[in-house]
Amino acid sequence: MNRMVRAFATAGLVSGALFFVGMQVQAEPTRATMPDIAKLVHYTTVERGEVTEHIMTTRAAIEAVKRGEPIPNGTHVALVDYRDGKVFRYFIMEKGERWGQDYGEDRRTADWQFQWFKPDGTINMDENTARCQRCHTSRADREFLYTFNDMRRFEFE
Numbered sequence: 220m221n222r223m224v225r226a227f228a229t230a231g232l233v234s235g236a237l238f239f240v241g242m243q244v245q246a247e248p249t250r251a252t253m254p255d256i257a258k259l260v261h262y263t264t265v266e267r268g269e270v271t272e273h274i275m276t277t278r279a280a281i282e283a284v285k286r287g288e289p290i291p292n293g294t295h296v297a298l299v300d301y302r303d304g305k306v307f308r309y310f311i312m313e314k315g316e317r318w319g320q321d322y323g324e325d326r327r328t329a330d331w332q333f334q335w336f337k338p339d340g341t342i343n344m345d346e347n348t349a350r351c352q353r354c355h356t357s358r359a360d361r362e363f364l365y366t367f368n369d370m371r372r373f374e375f376e
């Protein structure tokens with residue numbers, strides 16, 4: 220390859236990569252589904268100014284964390300974001316067998332996948348859940364959860 224051809228080939232690769240990154244900004248359906256919120260256990264609340272977050276998961280997940288065991292596949296963790304007393308959005312994490320294989324290592328959060336649902340249960344098409352994963356990666360040693368210790372300390376009634 221002469222130098223000119225190589226330069227063009229490189230430019231092509233770079234623009235291809237940019238195109239790919241551009242596409243990634245679109246929302247993607249993930250495997251994470253909207254849970255039945257009423258069936259989950261509300262284990263902690265986080266207040267942030269106008270925002271009240273009810274954080275919930277299954278009883279089995281809380282029991283696993285208390286025993287020091289991995290959270291079982293099929294678990295949902297929900298953050299219900301309330302503003303002015305109404306649900307503003309649902310942030311959902313769900314874990315499934317080998318779900319991590321859907322992503323490269325740069326993005327993978329073990330077998331957890333993420334989604335942002337609107338109050339009507341549809342997904343937010345403006346969000347890219349890679350952003351969720353990037354932030355939650357800092358909790359890799361605690362099941363990718365920020366409120367892992369609240370789960371561990373939660374006392375059932």
Ligand code: HEC
Nearest residue numbers: 265296297298310311312333334335350351354364365366
């Ligand atoms: C900039 C960092 C950041 C980003 C981006 C982020 N989160 Fe979180 N997430 C947090 C923090 C911090 C908490 C703990 C609650 C709090 O402090 O508000 C949390 C809590 C949660 C929880 C409750 C379980 C837990 O980890 O404690 C869920 C579920 C969740 N986030 C889902 C999502 C989803 C879905 C997205 C993307 C749409 C997302 N998060 C993006 C930082 C982030």
